[in-house]
Amino acid sequence: DGGITQSPKYLFRKEGQNVTLSCEQNLNHDAMYWYRQDPGQGLRLIYYSQIVNDFQKGDIAEGYSVSREKKESFPLTVTSAQKNPTAFYLCASGLGNANEQFFGPGTRLTVL
């Protein structure tokens, strides 16, 4: 089946710990994106990658890091520098250039 997978669905971490969220796609899409969703707010872009080995900061990149070593994978690390990491994180992929984006099921991160 083609699609985007994110794991885990729920993640709990202690304050001060780094945590990595997984995102994998088998849609052969060049572009991948990480969004953050908070209650009552629209999705906000954290990082995006248009091609392997290249990525760009989005609107709220502080406290986050990414890598794009493979076309299929775009992991997001939430570092201890992120002041309010508790949120719902969504990964997406697409052909880029305003084409449709396909979203993963999301990971709900809670930092205790």
Added chain:
Amino acid sequence: KNEVEQSPQNLTAQEGEFITINCSYSVGISALHWLQQHPGGGIVSLFMLSSGKKKHGRLIATINIQEKHSSLHITASHPRDSAVYICAVRSGRSGGGADGLTFGKGTHLIIQP
């Protein structure tokens, strides 16, 4: 940066009713997306349009470029349509990343049986 406003924020209706969700934006765009988010959090793309009207099953999306406004309609609504509906726009310039997508806050729709 484009401002995207959706209305209403919350909508509760009875099964069978005709539903309209509105989206307005402040700056000219090249494309507008309607997305559906179910309670579990997963998001599905419903429509992408840049002009006119699109229809898929009971869903209809329209856009008026001159008025900077789009509507999403649901005919013969059903409880399974209960979800959050999100409007997103792509401006001509990057203001939200690679595709310049700016998202509305969503409309929470509940269809009661």
